[in-house]
Amino acid sequence: MAAERQLHTSAQDRDASDVLLEQVNQAIQDGLPLRIQGANSKAFLGREVAGEVLDTRIHRGIVTYDPTELVITARAGTPLSELNAALARAGQMLPCEPPTFSDGGVGDATVGGMIAAGLSGPRRPWSGSVRDFVLGTRVITGLGKHLKFGGEVMKNVAGYDLSRLMAGSFGCLGVITEVSLKVLPKPRLCTSIALEMDSARALARLAQWGQQPLPISAASHDGRVLRLRFEGGEGSVAAAHDRLGGESIDPVYWRALNEHQLDFFTDGRPLWRLSLPTNTAVLDLPGDQLIDWGGAQRWLKTSACGNEIRAIVSAVGGHATCYSHGLDDTPFQPLATPLLRYHRQLKAQLDPHGVFNPGRMYAEI
Amino acid sequence: MNILYDERVDGPLPAIDKAQLLHALQARLPDLDILHREEELRPYECDGLSAYRTTPMLVVLPERVEQVQTLLKVCHERGVPVVARGAGTGLSGGALPLEKGVLLVMARFNRILHIDPAGRFARVQPGVRNLAISQAAAPYDLYYAPDPSSQIACSIGGNVAENAGGVHCLKYGLTVHNLLKVDILTVEGERMVLGSDALDTPGFDLLALFTGSEGMLGVITEVTVKLLPKPQVARVLLAAFDSVEKAGRAVGDIIAEGIIPGGLEMMDNLAIRAAEDFIHAGYPVDAEAILLCELDGVEADVHQDCDRVRAVLEKAGATEVRQARDEAERVRFWAGRKNAFPAVGRLSPDYYCMDGTIPRRELPGVLKGICALSEEYGLRVANVFHAGDGNMHPLILFDANQPGELDRAEALGGKILELCVKVGGSITGEHGVGREKINQMCAQFNSDELTLFHAVKAAFDPSGMLNPGKNIPTLHRCAEFGAMHVHMGKLPFPELERF
Numbered sequence: 001m002a003a004e005r006q007l008h009t010s011a012q013d014r015d016a017s018d019v020l021l022e023q024v025n026q027a028i029q030d031g032l033p034l035r036i037q038g039a040n041s042k043a044f045l046g047r048e049v050a051g052e053v054l055d056t057r058i059h060r061g062i063v064t065y066d067p068t069e070l071v072i073t074a075r076a077g078t079p080l081s082e083l084n085a086a087l088a089r090a091g092q093m094l095p096c097e098p099p100t101f102s103d104g105g106v107g108d109a110t111v112g113g114m115i116a117a118g119l120s121g122p123r124r125p126w127s128g129s130v131r132d133f134v135l136g137t138r139v140i141t142g143l144g145k146h147l148k149f150g151g152e153v154m155k156n157v158a159g160y161d162l163s164r165l166m167a168g169s170f171g172c173l174g175v176i177t178e179v180s181l182k183v184l185p186k187p188r189l190c191t192s193i194a195l196e197m198d199s200a201r202a203l204a205r206l207a208q209w210g211q212q213p214l215p216i217s218a219a220s221h222d223g224r225v226l227r228l229r230f231e232g233g234e235g236s237v238a239a240a241h242d243r244l245g246g247e248s249i250d251p252v253y254w255r256a257l258n259e260h261q262l263d264f265f266t267d268g269r270p271l272w273r274l275s276l277p278t279n280t281a282v283l284d285l286p287g288d289q290l291i292d293w294g295g296a297q298r299w300l301k302t303s304a305c306g307n308e309i310r311a312i313v314s315a316v317g318g319h320a321t322c323y324s325h326g327l328d329d330t331p332f333q334p335l336a337t338p339l340l341r342y343h344r345q346l347k348a349q350l351d352p353h354g355v356f357n358p359g360r361m362y363a364e365i
Numbered sequence: 366m367n368i369l370y371d372e373r374v375d376g377p378l379p380a381i382d383k384a385q386l387l388h389a390l391q392a393r394l395p396d397l398d399i400l401h402r403e404e405e406l407r408p409y410e411c412d413g414l415s416a417y418r419t420t421p422m423l424v425v426l427p428e429r430v431e432q433v434q435t436l437l438k439v440c441h442e443r444g445v446p447v448v449a450r451g452a453g454t455g456l457s458g459g460a461l462p463l464e465k466g467v468l469l470v471m472a473r474f475n476r477i478l479h480i481d482p483a484g485r486f487a488r489v490q491p492g493v494r495n496l497a498i499s500q501a502a503a504p505y506d507l508y509y510a511p512d513p514s515s516q517i518a519c520s521i522g523g524n525v526a527e528n529a530g531g532v533h534c535l536k537y538g539l540t541v542h543n544l545l546k547v548d549i550l551t552v553e554g555e556r557m558v559l560g561s562d563a564l565d566t567p568g569f570d571l572l573a574l575f576t577g578s579e580g581m582l583g584v585i586t587e588v589t590v591k592l593l594p595k596p597q598v599a600r601v602l603l604a605a606f607d608s609v610e611k612a613g614r615a616v617g618d619i620i621a622e623g624i625i626p627g628g629l630e631m632m633d634n635l636a637i638r639a640a641e642d643f644i645h646a647g648y649p650v651d652a653e654a655i656l657l658c659e660l661d662g663v664e665a666d667v668h669q670d671c672d673r674v675r676a677v678l679e680k681a682g683a684t685e686v687r688q689a690r691d692e693a694e695r696v697r698f699w700a701g702r703k704n705a706f707p708a709v710g711r712l713s714p715d716y717y718c719m720d721g722t723i724p725r726r727e728l729p730g731v732l733k734g735i736c737a738l739s740e741e742y743g744l745r746v747a748n749v750f751h752a753g754d755g756n757m758h759p760l761i762l763f764d765a766n767q768p769g770e771l772d773r774a775e776a777l778g779g780k781i782l783e784l785c786v787k788v789g790g791s792i793t794g795e796h797g798v799g800r801e802k803i804n805q806m807c808a809q810f811n812s813d814e815l816t817l818f819h820a821v822k823a824a825f826d827p828s829g830m831l832n833p834g835k836n837i838p839t840l841h842r843c844a845e846f847g848a849m850h851v852h853m854g855k856l857p858f859p860e861l862e863r864f
Contacts, residue, residue, distance in 0.1 A: 068617035069724055070535075091623060124564065131570055132542050145813040153722040154535060154754035155794035157528045157577045158802070158809050159837060160821050164541065164573035173569070185623035207483040211505060213594045213663055235665020277562035279484035296564050317562040333567040338557045342825060343568055349820040361568065 008086045013061030015075070017138070017146055017177050023054050024175060025144040027355045034355050036171040038077060038110030041102040042117045044325040046170055046332070046360045056112045059177055062086055064152070071135060071152045073180040076112025083111055092183045096130045097121025099258045112176045118168025121258040122218035122229070125278070125293045127184075131167035138178035139166060142351035152180045171357040172365055173350045187217070187231035189238075192253065193246035195226045199282045199291065202226040206294045207279050214240050218254055219294040222264065229254060257292060264290045264301065270327050272300040272309055276318035285312055306330070332361055340364060368800045369419060370463055374842040375834045378465045379444040383422050386445060386467075390425070393439055397432050400424040409468050412450065413515070414458040414801055416717070416771060421448070421462030428473045430550070430586045437554035437584065440467060446833050447552075449580040451492060451523030454515040456718060457799030459527060459579045459835055466833070469584065471522050477501050478587070485592045486545055486562070491522025491585045495529075498590060507592035510537035513795065514703055522585045528577030530795030532628045532702070535753035536661075539795070541576040543591045549575065549583035552826040562589065574821070579797055580832040582825040596661035599627060600671050601695045604683040605652035609633060609748075612654035613728040615681035616752045619658065622677050624670050627661035629753030630702050633732070636709060636747040636760070643708035646701030647694070649685060656683075656752065657702055659695075705749045706760065713745070713762035717774045721785030722756045722794035734784045735759055742777040744770070756794035757785070783808050798836045806836075807843035815840060 027034050033051035037043070060077035067090040074083055080100050087093050099119055100109040115137070120129045136150030139162070150156055150163035166176050197205070202221040209216060215232035227249060230237045256262050265271065269287060276283075278296045283289070287302025300309065306320070306328045313320045319333040335343060340362070347354075347365040358365075372378060387401050400406055401423050410418040427433045440447050446466035453460055453472075462468045474490035477497065481487070482505035487498050495516040499508040512531035513519055519529065525547055528540045537543070546560040560572035575582055606612040612631055619626065632640065634653050641648045648655060656678070660670045671688060678686045689695035701708075710716050723731050732748065739746040745762040759781055763774040782792040782805045792798070792805040806815070818837040822829065838846075 066724075066726065068620050069726060070620060071724070118565075118570075128538065128542055129565065131573060132538065141813075141817055143813070143816070145817075147811075147814045147817060149814065151789060151791055152724055153756075153790050153794070155530050155539065155722050155751075155756045156791040157795060157797055158791050158793050158806060159798070159814075159818050160581075161528070161541070161573050161577055162817070162821070165570055167570060167573075168565070169569050184625060185620075188623065210485055211482055211507060211594055213597050215663065232663065233666030233669055235669060236663035239663065239665060275563040275565050277484055278486075278564075279481065293564065319561070319563065319567050321567070335568050336558070338551070338555050339568060339571075342551075342557070342571070345824040346569065346571075346821070349824040350817070 008062040008065050010061065010082065014058060015061075016059040020054065020056065020059055020175060020177060021140055021144070021146050024140045024355065027052065028142070028144050028353045031353060032355070033358045036116070036175055036357055038113035039102055039107045041100060041107060041109040042113060042119070044323060045117060047329065047363065048326070049357050049360045051358070054175065056110060056175070056177070063178065067092055069152070070183055071180055072183055073152060073178060074111045076110060076177050076179070078111045079108040080111055080114055081108050087183055091186055093186050094133065094181060095123055095127035095184050096133055097123045097258060098130055099260070101259060111179060115167050115176050115179050116169065116171045122220065122254050122292060125296050126217050131164050133182045134163050134167050134179060135182055136180040137163040137166050137176055140175040140177060142174065142353060142356065146177065150180065154182060170360045172347060172361055174356060189234050190229065190231045190251060191237050191241055192227060192229045192249045192251045193241060193244065194249045195228070195244065195246040196224065197226055199223060202291070203282060203295050210278070210294065216240070216294070220257055221291040223289065227253060262290070264288065264299065267301045269301045269303050270322065270324035272302060273321045273323055274298040274300055274313050274318055275321070276313065276316060280316050280318065283312060283316070285309060330362065335362070368458070368803055369417060370834045374845055375839055376829065378446055378463065378833065381422065381443065381445050381465055386443065387423060389439055389443070390423070390436065394432055394435055397436070398426040400426070409450070409462060409470070412453040412458060412460040413456045414461070414799065416765070417458050417461055417800060419462050419464055421468035422464060422466060424468045424470060426470050426473055433469065433584060433586060434550055434554040434556070436467070436469065437550055437552065441553050441830065444828065444830065446830050448832050449526070449584050451520035451526070452494065452518050454519040455523060455527060455797065455799060456720070457793065457797040457801040459797050459799035459832070461800050463833065471585070472520065474522070474586070480505065482507060484562070486589055487592055488587065488589045489521055491588055492520045495519050495521055495524055502592050506595050508595050509590050510543050510593055511540050514706065521588050521590065525576055525585055525588055526578065526580050527797040528795070530751070530756065532630060532751060534751065535629065536625050536627050537593070541573055544572060544576060544588065545591055546589035547572060547575060547585055548587035549585055551583050552828070552831050557583070560589070577797070579799065579836040581822055581836050582831065584831070596627070598664045598667050599659055599661040599695065600667055601689045601698045602658045602671060602674055602678065603648070603687045603689070603698055604656045604658070604678040605649040605685040606654045606656070606682065607652065607684055609654040609732050610729040611682045612656050613725070613752070615656060615678055615683065616725060618677045618681050619674055622673055624660070624673060626658045626674070626753060628657065628659035629751070630657040631655070631750040631752040632702065632705060633748040635745065636705050636749050639708040639712050639747060640701040640705050643711055644697070644701045644704050646697045648701055652684065657698055702749070709747045709760045709762065714764040714766065717761040717763065717778055719757065719759045719761065719778050719781050720793045720796040721782050721790055722754070723785050723788050723790035725752070725755045727788040727790070731757070731784055731788060735781055738777055738780050742773050744774055744777055751794070754794070755790065779805055800835060803835070803838045803842065804846045806838045807846050812840050812843065815843065
């Protein structure tokens with residue numbers, strides 16, 4: 001264990017939870033809101049928050065990592081690149097492939113931000129989301145306490161699952177200071193292919209393949225080409241490649257897709273994310289679409305208004321998020337009435353002084 | 366300390382006139398089946414934790430969501446506590462009734478509403494049995510992954526309420542990882558949908574919060590689960606070891622090899638002997654521990670992984686490694702494990718099943734600790750362990766007819782759970798807190814953490830009418846438990862009965 005710890009520490013590691021706690025307590029006392037941020041790499045998501053910045057990056061470092069336990073615990077301010085590097089050294093990975101939306105340099109995305117935003121990459125439909133890999137958290141609450149929920153074990157049903165609730169809550173329920181994540185070994189083999197076909201055919205094939213034990217771990221379609229990634233043992237990956245054929249492609253594609261670096265994303269029109277039931281047919285929407293997650297996530301470049309997009313997307317059981325900052329006052333799809341009421345009640349209970357990122361997700365919370 | 370509802374420490378419950386409530390319900394819901402006579406109520410006095418029994422005031426057996434909705438409205442107006450129950454197989458007393466409450470039995474909601482093979486999901490009513498979902502999906506070569514041992518009987522609504530696990534969690538996750546959407550009724554009888562048919566939903570992840578919330582935040586009326594393609598093949602290796610430490614280390618070695626088995630189970634000698642006597646699975650009865658390692662997936666990969674795992678096991682000092690030759694033998698190997706509880710039950714008039722989790726590396730120390738506690742309390746303990754995910758099921762053997770043995774079993778169980786917490790684990794991996802582990806919650810969480818849990822409850826059920834007394838102890842209970850705890854083992858007045 002001592003050796004493991006040695007391996008993952010860096011000179012900048014520091015437990016600054018007392019500093020963060022003090023800042024929260026001051027905010028509670030003064031009744032002044034905080035704008036919680038790591039590297040601010042996902043500032044484009046959500047609404048503007050007026051508040052004093054609480055920067056989690058002073059609280060950083062991997063706390064424990066024992067590869068045979070498949071669990072890593074890191075402070076919120078730890079750069080995601082540092083976490084990924086430690087995992088890679090042990091032949092492991094965070095299967096949900098969170099995007100960083102940063103360059104890996106000074107403005108590098110943090111572990112805390114990854115949890116708070118809850119965004120997952122191309123592997124998500126097959127591996128699970130960021131939330132699915134959360135085992136435990138430490139959180140500074142709206143009552144000014146630094147508390148621990150969940151833990152470092154795979155199964156834990158004691159009390160309410162506050163750790164997974166924190167994932168994707170955009171800092172509106174508390175300051176995440178530390179997180180324990182389940183990790184997995186990297187697949188032994190990874191191959192990516194491209195097949196030319198139109199969207200309708202691609203979605204039909206994906207629905208059909210989805211019912212078979214194929215080692216697909218990513219599936220994207222740009223209107224013309226279906227790209228697939230296979231991951232697993234040598235036998236299954238080779239068999240899938242043989243069966244489906246296609247051209248081999250550079251796997252760097254998936255990173256470019258995940259980080260929004262493909263040409264598709266450079267188009268000047270606003271960007272919308274559509275989250276849809278897996279077997280949703282081709283959606284007729286103004287603008288251009290890029291299909292990810294085997295059809296369950298689609299990117300839309302359009303000048304159409306939010307209401308128009310949401311009417312079409314809601315009708316098939318999905319929702320739409322605006323990724324172009326400031327364009328829409330409700331970047332996240334508005335909540336149904338009873339849901340919004342319970343969101344407000346939960347916010348009022350967990351953040352009674354309203355200090356944590358007020359309005360970041362919705363004006364009312 | 367008594368785990369039955371105690372108004373003194375668990376909070377006062379409103380005094381309800383049974384006849385008036387019955388009359389009101391009959392008037393508002395003339396077609397609802399309501400049980401109210403002593404002899405009708407008796408079968409519902411406990412769930413799978415049968416050592417604890419309370420006769421409910423009334424039992425209702427609705428068949429339509431509108432009935433549940435009206436029932437909740439009536440109970441809410443009158444301040445009547447409601448305890449929801451599925452199949453009643455829970456092992457932590459999560460559906461233990463209240464004398465002053467209505468038991469809401471959801472078992473008649475047993476219809477599979479829709480199987481969508483292309484979308485790979487199933488929409489079902491909450492009373493549908495876990496196994497029935499996989500059976501209904503089987504024609505499409507799909508299945509529902511979480512498989513608690515009680516899967517032939519337990520209901521999916523109960524699985525959601527408890528965040529049920531099973532033997533395949535390391536690879537396939539818990540209930541929470543296999544859900545898309547849950548329809549609920551709030552304490553006021555209002556409909557709300559958590560999650561969606563898509564992979565995520567806007568707002569807070571209330572689906573995750575409700576999963577495992579033990580009926581404290583709402584009543585589940587419909588569940589949409591994910592279905593997975595059935596693995597092409599599954600193979601099982603059985604390895605025998607002459608010490609549990611070696612078996613424990615072998616588990617870490619398999620993971621270090623980069624292999625995630627579909628199932629990875631350990632049993633100690635007492636459990637092995639009991640299972641072999643009962644099922645004749647072909648287990649080596651003189652082994653100190655056995656590991657069952659199931660590898661599933663595409664044939665070519667599984668074949669390779671079997672060779673890899675065999676090499677790891679041999680290197681780790683296994684005295685014998687056997688691969689099930691055919692499907693019949695594979696099923697037999699698993700039958701021994703899946704029937705370990707009843708098998709151990711044959712060794713003793715009663716047994717008490719624990720459910721702690723620990724970081725896997727702590728296994729040897731914790732097993733030693735359990736062994737010492739077993740001697741101290743004079744009760745045998747058999748160990749069954751979901752080794753892949755660190756979930757232990759020590760089975761404490763006792764005889765409830767011997768005065769004081771149940772108390773001793775309970776005290777021993779409590780000590781084992783506290784040991785789990787001490788090494789960084791949890792008091793419950795998959796059975797839930799319910800009433801059973803209400804006192805041990807005070808060991809795992811401090812008063813600030815418990816206060817936050819109560820705040821979550823207050824956001825959804827401010828008057829505390831849904832399943833009162835379960836899952837989260839009052840600070841009052843913890844204070845009293847803490848005071849008693851100091852003297853545990855040297856209780857004042859040991860001759861007094863303590864249930």
